[in-house]
Amino acid sequence: MRLAASSNAVNTRPATRLRRPALLLSLALLTGAAHAAPPTVQDTMAQRMVACAVCHGPAGRAGPDGYYPRIAGKPAGYLYHQLLNFRDGRRHYGLMTQMVDRLSDDYLREIADYFAALDVPYPAPAPAAAPAALLERGRQLVQHGDPARGLPACVQCHGAAMTGVAPNVPGLLGLPRDYLNGQLGAWKTGQRRALAPDCMAHVAQRLPDTDVAAVSGWLAAQPLPADTKAAAMAPAGNSLACGSAPELGGGR
Numbered sequence: 001m002r003l004a005a006s007s008n009a010v011n012t013r014p015a016t017r018l019r020r021p022a023l024l025l026s027l028a029l030l031t032g033a034a035h036a037a038p039p040t041v042q043d044t045m046a047q048r049m050v051a052c053a054v055c056h057g058p059a060g061r062a063g064p065d066g067y068y069p070r071i072a073g074k075p076a077g078y079l080y081h082q083l084l085n086f087r088d089g090r091r092h093y094g095l096m097t098q099m100v101d102r103l104s105d106d107y108l109r110e111i112a113d114y115f116a117a118l119d120v121p122y123p124a125p126a127p128a129a130a131p132a133a134l135l136e137r138g139r140q141l142v143q144h145g146d147p148a149r150g151l152p153a154c155v156q157c158h159g160a161a162m163t164g165v166a167p168n169v170p171g172l173l174g175l176p177r178d179y180l181n182g183q184l185g186a187w188k189t190g191q192r193r194a195l196a197p198d199c200m201a202h203v204a205q206r207l208p209d210t211d212v213a214a215v216s217g218w219l220a221a222q223p224l225p226a227d228t229k230a231a232a233m234a235p236a237g238n239s240l241a242c243g244s245a246p247e248l249g250g251g252r
């Protein structure tokens, strides 16, 4: 990881945004709790990204309250696109946007690569909270879609193991049910958008609310497989347009 000359993590080049009072406070709290007050703080990416842990958990492994998503180990292209989405208004969460709205594409890419490379354990899945019939409906939709409705199976793009497909498609496991509901709902209403072609808008519009609940409930209760890494991209022509890199905005 790149080491800059300065010894001050927060005031270094692109992380200007981390200077906001609330975040500075959280940063101070965190560093205070985590370390026995080292006299100087090394300017590593890990140190600069400490502020993210306030919400995303230590090393980005997910927050404690069932909403803040894990960011560690997600495909780099996917994370990069999300940082762009928050910065450029395709996703809306005020504090996230504040974190990134002055940062350059290059630095966002660096942040994405940093979190993508972190390999930290996943928590055990939450116990399934929905009725068995709803969960079975969720499993069916995830694994087979609903051709009558033009709904492709989620696994077609997110990988048979549901751990994502590098570099741009995230996994669907290890995410809290509330977060999944929130994201699918946001896509339905156009609150969340992706770089074109926005495959998930197509998908979400074909999921009535009960099916959103079914899919989220089932996914959130699934354990991670032993290998949690995203699958390699399928050979060109062997997947939906939305599952292959060039159309997904591999550029930019």
Ligand code: HEC
Pocket (backbone or CB within 6 Å): 049, 051, 052, 053, 054, 055, 056, 067, 068, 069, 070, 071, 074, 079, 082, 083, 091, 092, 093, 095, 096, 099, 111, 170, 182
């Ligand atoms: C104040 C809390 C907070 C802080 C601090 C924060 N985030 Fe977030 N972040 C969120 C929330 C909440 C979401 C989900 C928002 C939504 O509903 O779409 C999110 C979403 C994300 C996502 C998209 C995850 C996904 O799976 O789609 C990425 C990437 C991300 N944050 C990176 C960062 C990075 C990098 C930092 C530190 C520089 C950071 N966040 C700091 C609250 C925070």
Ligand code: HEC
Pocket (backbone or CB within 6 Å): 069, 078, 081, 082, 141, 142, 152, 153, 154, 155, 156, 157, 158, 168, 169, 170, 171, 172, 175, 180, 183, 184, 193, 194, 195, 199, 200, 203, 215, 240, 242, 243, 248
């Ligand atoms: C045609 C391909 C395709 C299909 C089919 C598909 N997805 Fe996606 N999905 C994507 C892509 C691409 C992204 C990343 C979008 C972005 O960059 O913001 C994504 C992102 C997501 C996310 C956001 C994850 C996060 O961490 O925030 C969720 C949740 C999701 N998909 C759920 C589903 C579910 C549930 C299904 C099946 C009902 C499904 N997807 C089917 C392509 C697909």
